Amino acid sequence: MDVATILNVQQVEIDMEAQTQEEVIRKLSEKINEKQVLTNKDAYIGSVLERESQSTTGVGGGIAIPHGKSKGVLEAAIAVGKLKTPVEWKSLDDQPVSVVIMFAIPEKDRKDTHLKLLSQISMKLMDDDVVEELKKETDKQKIVNILS
Amino acid sequence: MKRKIIAVTACATGVAHTYMAAKALKKAAKSMGHLLKVETQGATGIENELTEKDVNIGEVVIFAVDTKVRDKERFDHKRILHVPVAAPIKDAEKVISDALALVDNQ
Numbered sequence: 588m589d590v591a592t593i594l595n596v597q598q599v600e601i602d603m604e605a606q607t608q609e610e611v612i613r614k615l616s617e618k619i620n621e622k623q624v625l626t627n628k629d630a631y632i633g634s635v636l637e638r639e640s641q642s643t644t645g646v647g648g649g650i651a652i653p654h655g656k657s658k659g660v661l662e663a664a665i666a667v668g669k670l671k672t673p674v675e676w677k678s679l680d681d682q683p684v685s686v687v688i689m690f691a692i693p694e695k696d697r698k699d700t701h702l703k704l705l706s707q708i709s710m711k712l713m714d715d716d717v718v719e720e721l722k723k724e725t726d727k728q729k730i731v732n733i734l735s
Numbered sequence: 736m737k738r739k740i741i742a743v744t745a746c747a748t749g750v751a752h753t754y755m756a757a758k759a760l761k762k763a764a765k766s767m768g769h770l771l772k773v774e775t776q777g778a779t780g781i782e783n784e785l786t787e788k789d790v791n792i793g794e795v796v797i798f799a800v801d802t803k804v805r806d807k808e809r810f811d812h813k814r815i816l817h818v819p820v821a822a823p824i825k826d827a828e829k830v831i832s833d834a835l836a837l838v839d840n841q
Contacts, residue, residue, distance in 0.1 A: 638747070638748070641747070641801075642801070642819070642821055643821075644751070644752075646755060646821075646824050647824070647825065652751050652755075654748055654750065654751050655748075656747075656748045656778075663750075679821060679824060679825040680825070690748075690750060690751060692748055692750055692778070699778075699779060702749075702750055702777075702778050702779045703779055705750040705751065706750050706751070706753070706754040706775075706777055706778075706779070707754075709750065709751040709752070709753075709754040709755050709758075710754045710755065710757070710758045712755060713755050713758040713759050713762065713824070714758075
């Protein structure tokens with residue numbers, strides 16, 4: 588699987604400083620925007636916040652996977668932030684979040700290899716070893732490798 | 736004898752929770768010593784589709800979904816446990832136990 592097509596080191600940030608969930612989401616959307624895959628960043632952020640308001644994407648173990656599907660997204664993309672201090676995310680296990688993996692998803696459903704990559708990354712996050720490695724690792728390239 | 740469970744997972748955007756829930760159910764079933772087949776209904780379509788034979792063999796059905804189940808009529812006359820897609824991500828063993836209790840206590 589070639590995760591490099593949707594995630595590279597430029598979209599990974601270590602020691603991200605943010606106080607709130609919304610701040611994390613805004614900062615990561617900037618990272619995604621650097622890839623020039625967003626035609627309407629605010630619409631995309633809105634879709635992510637809307638998704639959070641329905642139910643938390645804090646899946647436990649200090650990990651969150653905020654995601655939004657929006658017309659403002661041209662192509663599926665992903666950004667990763669490791670937070671300097673954990674942030675409250677109303678997680679399933681009530682634990683604050685320190686690793687955030689955010690997906691941008693285009694509006695239209697289609698047979699898309701990028702969407703498949705996102706789903707494969709999601710599955711990886713159910714593996715406790717992967718989660719532990721992600722929390723420990725501070726090298727951007729190695730973080731990309733863990734998710735590949 | 737191993738218990739046989741079938742499941743369908745689906746979420747609104749169809750790229751994240753659908754697959755995490757599926758993985759969590761498979762992992763829990765394995766550690767509990769049960770057989771479980773899970774169909775994912777995601778943004779890229781239906782994968783690992785439950786066949787007519789699967790549906791016949793399955794003792795109970797788990798719908799871990801936050802959206803409509805596609806081709807739901809396949810499961811008419813089956814016992815179905817309906818939970819949010821986040822439920823197995825939080826505690827898949829509990830979801831499986833609850834599903835089995837549904838058929839054991841009838």
